[in-house]
Amino acid sequence: MMDLLKEFWIREEECYSWGVFFAVVGLVLSFFATLWHFWFAFRHKRRCEMLLGIMGAASFWNVFIYFLIFTGLVRLVPDIYNKGIPFHYLVAPCAYFFVLFSLFPKLNWPGHWWVHLLPFILGMIDIIPYAIASVEEKKALMDVIVHDMQMTVRHEYGFIDQKWHYINKFLLAFVYIVAQWRLLYMHDLELSPISASTKQNVFAFTIIYTLQLLLQGGMVLSLVFNQTQRSFILQNLDQLSWISFFFLLFSCWLLQNAFRLRAENANDQL
Numbered sequence: 001m002m003d004l005l006k007e008f009w010i011r012e013e014e015c016y017s018w019g020v021f022f023a024v025v026g027l028v029l030s031f032f033a034t035l036w037h038f039w040f041a042f043r044h045k046r047r048c049e050m051l052l053g054i055m056g057a058a059s060f061w062n063v064f065i066y067f068l069i070f071t072g073l074v075r076l077v078p079d080i081y082n083k084g085i086p087f088h089y090l091v092a093p094c095a096y097f098f099v100l101f102s103l104f105p106k107l108n109w110p111g112h113w114w115v116h117l118l119p120f121i122l123g124m125i126d127i128i129p130y131a132i133a134s135v136e137e138k139k140a141l142m143d144v145i146v147h148d149m150q151m152t153v154r155h156e157y158g159f160i161d162q163k164w165h166y167i168n169k170f171l172l173a174f175v176y177i178v179a180q181w182r183l184l185y186m187h188d189l190e191l192s193p194i195s196a197s198t199k200q201n202v203f204a205f206t207i208i209y210t211l212q213l214l215l216q217g218g219m220v221l222s223l224v225f226n227q228t229q230r231s232f233i234l235q236n237l238d239q240l241s242w243i244s245f246f247f248l249l250f251s252c253w254l255l256q257n258a259f260r261l262r263a264e265n266a267n268d269q270l
Contacts, residue, residue: 020070022244023063029251030060036258040265048101049261055094056254058087063247070240072146078138081145082130082157086123088169092176095209099180102202103187105194119172123165130157170217177210201257208253212246219243 034056041050061084068074074081093116101107130138145151153163184206189199219239 017241019241019244020067022241022248023067026244026248026251027060027064027067029248029255030056030063033251033254033258034060037254040258040261044265048098051094051098051101052254052257054087055091055098056251058084058091058094059247059250062088063244069146069149069152075139075142075146078135078142081138081142082127085127085165086120088165089119089123089172092169092173095205096176096180096183099183099202099206102198103183103192103194119168126158126160126165129159133157170213173213174217177206177213180206181210201260205253205257208246208249212243212250215239215243215246 034053037049037053037056040046041048041053065074065081065084068077069081097116130141133141141151141155141157145155153161153166155162184199184203187199189196192199
């Protein structure tokens with residue numbers, strides 16, 4: 001096993017950076033917090049926790065695949081590359097509906113809820129060309145990508161230009177986050193059945209998610225308008241450190257939310 005790691009591991013010095021440290025710690029915390037939210041959601045039939053579980057899983061997968069590409073270890077498992085594309089489109093709507101149902105727990109799902117799944121479906125379709133490619137083609141592409149990360153947006157294994165996934169996800173997320181802040185603005189705590197601590201928790205979640213989105217948006221704009229520096233941008237340690245830091249903050253929030261729910265559930269049983 002160690003021989004395989006030595007053979008495929010690249011950027012060894014960069015792996016001792018703060019960005020990689022934040023990402024690894026965030027991955028560990030996110031993994032356990034996400035599993036707990038899924039367990040809690042299934043056991044108590046809670047839609048908010050299910051939405052957080054989906055969001056946590058999609059965020060975890062996104063960072064995990066990026067970590068494998070950055071270290072070169074994705075070459076050990078080339079089949080899993082790009083499988084997270086459709087799930088990335090679920091992060092923004094899950095965040096929005098989590099805020100909606102947290103602030104207004106008596107609301108039902110909107111009749112047009114399936115519209116929010118259309119980008120996910122389109123993402124599923126776009127991963128087909130890579131999924132049906134031969135093992136040799138996948139290995140060859142991974143060998144190129146780990147040494148030239150701009151190929152993640154330049155390869156042709158998809159029905160659309162891969163950079164549009166970055167652009168579309170950011171634009172959709174921007175629309176959702178504006179609607180999310182509107183919900184917080186419209187919510188009147190005096191007329192609501194939820195507690196002040198619940199709203200504060202949702203507010204903290206929205207702030208962390210907004211800052212994380214703004215940083216990712218900066219990367220997207222850099223990728224679109226600075227094509228000659230794409231490879232540098234995708235592995236710039238300063239930029240990755242900030243993005244990893246806010247992923248770690250989100251993971252910490254997810255973990256504290258699990259403890260908060262556990263405490264509330266224990267008090268309800270007394």
